[in-house]
Amino acid sequence: xxxxxxxxxxxxxxxxxxxxxxxxxxxxxxxxxxxxxxxxxxxxxxxxxxxxxxxxxxxxxxxxxxxxxxxxxxxxxxxxxxxxxxxxxxxxxxxxxxxxxxxxxxxxxxxxxxxxxxxxxxxxxxxxxxxxxxxxxxxxxxxxxxxxxxxxxxxxxxxxxxxxxxxxxxxxxxxxxxxxxxxxxxxxxxxxxxxxxxxxxx
Amino acid sequence: xxxxxxxxxxxxxxxxxxxxxxxxxxxxxxxxxxxxxxxxxxxxxxxxxxxxxxxxxxxxxxxxxxxxxxxxxxxxxxxxxxxxxxxxxxxxxxxxxxxxxxxxxxxxxxxxxxxxxxxxxxxxxxxxxxxxxxxxxxxxxxxxxxxxxxxxxxxxxxxxxxxxxxxxxxxxxxxxxxxxxxxxxxxxxxxxxxxxxxxxxx
Ligand SMILES: [Zn+2]
Ligand SMILES: [Zn+2]
Numbered sequence: 001x002x003x004x005x006x007x008x009x010x011x012x013x014x015x016x017x018x019x020x021x022x023x024x025x026x027x028x029x030x031x032x033x034x035x036x037x038x039x040x041x042x043x044x045x046x047x048x049x050x051x052x053x054x055x056x057x058x059x060x061x062x063x064x065x066x067x068x069x070x071x072x073x074x075x076x077x078x079x080x081x082x083x084x085x086x087x088x089x090x091x092x093x094x095x096x097x098x099x100x101x102x103x104x105x106x107x108x109x110x111x112x113x114x115x116x117x118x119x120x121x122x123x124x125x126x127x128x129x130x131x132x133x134x135x136x137x138x139x140x141x142x143x144x145x146x147x148x149x150x151x152x153x154x155x156x157x158x159x160x161x162x163x164x165x166x167x168x169x170x171x172x173x174x175x176x177x178x179x180x181x182x183x184x185x186x187x188x189x190x191x192x193x194x195x196x197x198x199x200x201x202x
Numbered sequence: 203x204x205x206x207x208x209x210x211x212x213x214x215x216x217x218x219x220x221x222x223x224x225x226x227x228x229x230x231x232x233x234x235x236x237x238x239x240x241x242x243x244x245x246x247x248x249x250x251x252x253x254x255x256x257x258x259x260x261x262x263x264x265x266x267x268x269x270x271x272x273x274x275x276x277x278x279x280x281x282x283x284x285x286x287x288x289x290x291x292x293x294x295x296x297x298x299x300x301x302x303x304x305x306x307x308x309x310x311x312x313x314x315x316x317x318x319x320x321x322x323x324x325x326x327x328x329x330x331x332x333x334x335x336x337x338x339x340x341x342x343x344x345x346x347x348x349x350x351x352x353x354x355x356x357x358x359x360x361x362x363x364x365x366x367x368x369x370x371x372x373x374x375x376x377x378x379x380x381x382x383x384x385x386x387x388x389x390x391x392x393x394x395x396x397x398x399x400x401x402x403x404x
Pocket of ligand 1: 060061062063064065071072073074075
């Protein structure tokens, strides 16, 4: 925007909104204007929600999840099956699995994947805390490694499998296959091969 | 998201972010997580910027622009040509024209267009304040009606022209034509006809 059009508070708001993923500079302006117009309904409540999150959000010292309590809501939920721990790269993966509601178990958030090129080694991820957690023997029987099906993800999966060697747990990984609703034509050969190998009887 | 995954502060943040234009429910989750991770760099500053905007933003009683001062930065800028007032539907149009930097004049924001079907009549728009402003004779010589080229916009333009009848000002409107970079093939016939009629000598 040209200089001296709106007060510095509005300019600063636009700049910060442009740093929110999903909003670029253009949508940041549109968003700012909408928020200003909906001052009572949206802008005020959003300011308060952000301040509340800033003041209360913390990282779970057990599993690496983000929450407003430590240990987090999931780790302290007595209705969860603590016999299974799903290992994920990021909190967003934990949220995605929770939305699927397929399991009612515990998680461990690595906080990334091993990536020597980016200088990310085992000590930069929550791997030590994972090994300690499982060695402590708090009931885990199965560890599901649900990292992304990328090279880094698979390298990380192998490393974790090595670290858990000798502990009394079964280690599994997510099945490969055709995504639900996916068209074969658009899938890579690796996925198709895996889907064929793991074919099931109807 | 499934219930009881994250604290209520995070859930509320996601809900409010989903109401920001440009973010849907899915991107709101991603945005919330990013903000939480960038607590010091983005979440905190954004919370403060929103609170500052909430506390300071006001509508200019002269022109209808939003700013942190009334009269607004534009209305009080002594370097602006007060002989020309551009009439726009919305503050976003004012911002767009300012970005174009084509004029260095004053504005009048209507706050919408006449729309009998939606129950929006002249009293719902800043038309009375426009007529008063120009009747007061504070220097305006030309009124550029820069409303959208829609049916409602044009109806509003006609109504305003009638209201300003008898006042000592020239009323103009934006030229129709081919957008810069626009391909003729994609333009409607009305635009092409207008572009032909207003053709200029090279
Ligand atoms: Zn936890
Ligand atoms: Zn103003």
